[in-house]
Amino acid sequence: MNKPIRTISLFCMLLFIALMANATYLQYWQADALNKDGRNRRIIQEAFSRERGPILVDGETVALSVKSDDAYKFQRTYPTPFRYAPVTGWFSYYSQTGIEQTQNDVLSGDDSRLFVTRLVDLVNGNNTKGGRVSLTLDPKAQKAAYDGLRALGEDVQGAVVAINPTTGQILANVSLPTYDPNVLASHDFASVSENYDRLNQDPAKPLLNRAIQTTLPPGSTFKLVTAAAAIESGNYDASSMVPAGATYQLPLTSGETGLVDNEGRSQCNPKRIPFEVAMEWSCNTTFAQLAIEVGAEAMQKQAEAFGFNEHYLDDLGPQAVSVYPTGTDKPQTGQTGFGQFEVRATPLQMAMVAAGIANGGTVMKPYLVDEVQSADLDILDKTTTTPLHDAVSPTTANELTKLMVATVNEGTADDARIDGIEVAGKTGTAQSGVPGKPPYAWFVSFAPADDPQVAVAVMIESVPGKDTSEIAGGALGGPIAKAVMEAVIR
Structure with a gap:
């Protein structure tokens, strides 16, 4: 074989080796990634041609998925969007979010627990249907919460x-x-x-x-955590006298920056007052x-016992982790006592604080997926409660x-009162820390106080058109919490 032919033969052999290596890489190493790539039209065709649960x-x-008259067989639809x-x-064709994402394998029919169903469908020549996911939501409570927030303004x-x-x-x-998720599920x-x-670039986000992905200073609702730490120390109970005063200068500070006041509430002026009055x-x-x-270490420990600095929601995400800062000095610790400095919480977290108190001190792991079923209603999994x-x-x-209870009956949380039912609650108004921006309004509660069935957290981040003086957790959040509690109890 002469040299030119040998050179061409070697070059062709290298091309074949490169082709084989590329095919092996694509079909073996990258198969899973390509299969899940949202731009893969074959996958899109398959996903939209299957009846999703x-x-x-x-x-x-x-x-739900309904039959469509276009190139695809089924259209994903949201009746109460x-x-x-x-x-x-x-x-959608390029992504999933919420329960559609976390329960995608069940809803699409690809879950391993649906293997037998897929096998039977294959033998019978039937199209595989996705499984069913039942949520824990109470439709009356969901409607009361939605209507209550909407009533504050568009x-x-x-x-x-x-x-x-x-x-x-x-x-x-x-x-x-x-x-409206329907506009994102279109073909x-x-x-x-x-x-x-358009939605992603909207500054209102x-x-x-916001229930699980927004963390803000919880303001005075965090005083429940501080009160818990104080009582757990063994030095106080609900009938104790506690330190107070019209103002308090934080340790190691001077001037206005370290001065704590009560925004004109004269009930706080004496040097010592009943614990109920302090909370009310x-x-x-x-x-x-x-x-x-109590000290920084005990405060951090108490906050973390309620779920701060921890991820705990598995079936909806991403969950933002609520924060209680570590290594605070005395003035910083003092500020955390009323929910400021670097304390940040989601509405879910503050609902868990109220729920933990309502449940005799035990915080339960929150969950949204109640039950998973096959298309034939066979139960595949049911969530068990977990402390x-x-x-x-x-x-x-x-x-x-x-x-x-005293705070609802005699204090700032009276907007949550329910006739004939004892309610426990706490208001909160947290400074945003941004010059010119109004504070955040919070409200947490549970009812009935002697046999709790529901714990609620309301967070109002912004109400356009309202003056700073009109932003208050009790006035804005109390009626919403009341409506939600009534929807569950009655």
Whole structure:
């Protein structure tokens, strides 16, 4: 063989080796990634040509697939779009969010627990149907929360979470502003891209589930955690006298920057006042001093016992982790006592604080997926309740309940009163820390106080058109919490 032919032969052999290596790489190493790539039209065709399973709330379908008359066989549809969008999310040609994402394998029929069903369908020549996902949401509580927030104004930004204290079931998860997932599930891919870009670039962030993905200073609602730490120390109970005062200068500080006041609430002025009065009128000077007395380490431990600095929600995401800062000095610890400095919480987290107190001190792990079924209604899995932490002793929980009931009956949380039912609650108004920006309004509660069935957290991030003086957790959040509690109890 002469040299030119040998050179060409070697070159062709190298080409064949490169071709084989590339085919092996694509078919073996990259097969899974390519199979899941949203741009893979074969996968799109397959996904939209299969009857995806429904998402249900108390038997009501909130997401389902219906037959379509276009190139694809089924169209994903959301009958009650705006109310449930933060939970269901959407299923589109390029992505999934919410329950559509976390339960995708079940809904699509690809879950290993549906293997026998797929095998039977294959033998019979039937198209495989996806499984069914039932959620823990209470439709009446969800509607009450949604309507309550909407009533504050068209452009309100906020969230509501309700929890069953004894099980951890999430009964309501509402976030505003919201969106219509139907426009993101369309088979008109150009329209989907246009709508996604519009929603994603909206400064009001309608795609954000504020109930679990937004952390803000919880303000005075965090005083429940401070009170828990103080009572757990063994030095206080609901009938104790606690430190107070019209003002309090944080240690190691001077001037206005380190001065804590009570925003004109004269009930806080005496040097020592009953614990009930301090909670009823949300005395900042009391809780700053209690936090410093308890100490940074005990405050952090108590916050983490309620779920701060921890991920705990598995079936909806991503969950933002609520934060209690580590290594705080005395003035910083004092500020955390009334929910400021670097304390940040989601509405879900503050609902868990209320729920833990309601449940005798035990915080239950929150969950949204109640049951998973096959298309033939065979139960594949049912979530079991799981304790997350013993946050406080039953005795401490009882003392905290007394303080919260007094706050509703005699103090700032009176907007949550329900005729004939004893309610436990706490208001909060947190400074945003941004010059010129109004504070955030918070409200947490549970009822009935002697036999809790529901714990609620309301967070109102922004109400356009309202003056700073009009932003108050009791006035804005109390009526919403009341409506949600009534929806569950009655």
